[in-house]
Amino acid sequence: MKTLVVDHPLVAHKLTALRDVRTDSPTFRRLADELVTLLAYEATRDVRVTEATVETPVAPAHGVRLARPAPLVVPILRAGLGMLDGMTRLLPTAEVGFLGMIRDEGTLKAQTYATRLPEDLSGRQCFVLDPMLATGGTLAAAIELLFARGAEDVTAICLLAAPEGVAYLEQVFTDSSNPVRVVTAGLDERLNELGYIVPGLGDAGDRLYGVV
Numbered sequence: 757m758k759t760l761v762v763d764h765p766l767v768a769h770k771l772t773a774l775r776d777v778r779t780d781s782p783t784f785r786r787l788a789d790e791l792v793t794l795l796a797y798e799a800t801r802d803v804r805v806t807e808a809t810v811e812t813p814v815a816p817a818h819g820v821r822l823a824r825p826a827p828l829v830v831p832i833l834r835a836g837l838g839m840l841d842g843m844t845r846l847l848p849t850a851e852v853g854f855l856g857m858i859r860d861e862g863t864l865k866a867q868t869y870a871t872r873l874p875e876d877l878s879g880r881q882c883f884v885l886d887p888m889l890a891t892g893g894t895l896a897a898a899i900e901l902l903f904a905r906g907a908e909d910v911t912a913i914c915l916l917a918a919p920e921g922v923a924y925l926e927q928v929f930t931d932s933s934n935p936v937r938v939v940t941a942g943l944d945e946r947l948n949e950l951g952y953i954v955p956g957l958g959d960a961g962d963r964l965y966g967v968v
């Protein structure tokens with residue numbers, strides 16, 4: 757598994773504002789949206805393309821188009837929904853599937869409460885959106901589900917990751933024929949005793965949509 761921490765001053769600036777406890781929900785949503793578009797640029801570096809030729813007003817020009825089948829973008833509800841618009845802005849022809857998952861805050865185990873994905877993902881490139889990679893349980897379960905349906909490779913886009921979560925994914929995904937990549941704006945210090953990323957940004961879902 758490969759992990760890319762995007763090193764860019766605009767990403768660092770927006771991430772700092774996102775972390776700030778004084779940042780309100782509307783601003784948090786805007787920053788998350790902007791950050792995802794910046795991360796998506798790196799995350800789609802290996803998106804599959806096919807050669808294409810178009811006629812300019814002057815002459816034929818050789819270029820590329822996104823290959824078929826279209827990539828599948830999968831936000832993990834709730835918090836991943838705050839990353840969807842920023843992603844599809846850069847990849848408007850992608851299809852979108854949905855996974856609803858919640859981490860039990862006692863056991864820290866992920867449970868899936870909603871699945872709306874194509875049954876057959878053979879040959880598909882998938883991009884999973886979830887702002888927080890903490891223990892890694894949620895992302896691991898989501899990625900396993902996509903591979904079980906035939907996905908070819910999976911790139912997870914996160915706003916923040918913990919070393920513990922990255923290590924867990926490295927341990928789970930060792931098959932080089934089904935590569936996994938994590939692209940994140942920041943790799944933080946550690947998890948605390950409640951399974952929260954330190955220094956992190958708190959509960960991403962609550963900060964986007966309110967406490968439930």
Ligand SMILES: O=P(O)(O)OC[C@H]1O[C@H](OP(=O)(O)OP(=O)(O)O)[C@H](O)[C@@H]1O
Binds near residue numbers: 833835864
């Ligand atoms: O890496 P893990 O330890 O599994 O934790 C990360 C998960 O926790 C958060 O979701 P949460 O369960 O709070 O659901 P929500 O998006 O509805 O708030 C977050 O958005 C991830 O999905």
Ligand SMILES: O=c1cc[nH]c(=O)[nH]1
Binds near residue numbers: 951952953954961
């Ligand atoms: O720090 C964390 C860990 C899990 N989920 C969050 O939203 N934040």
Ligand SMILES: [Mg+2]
Binds near residue numbers: 959960961
């Ligand atoms: Mg939450």
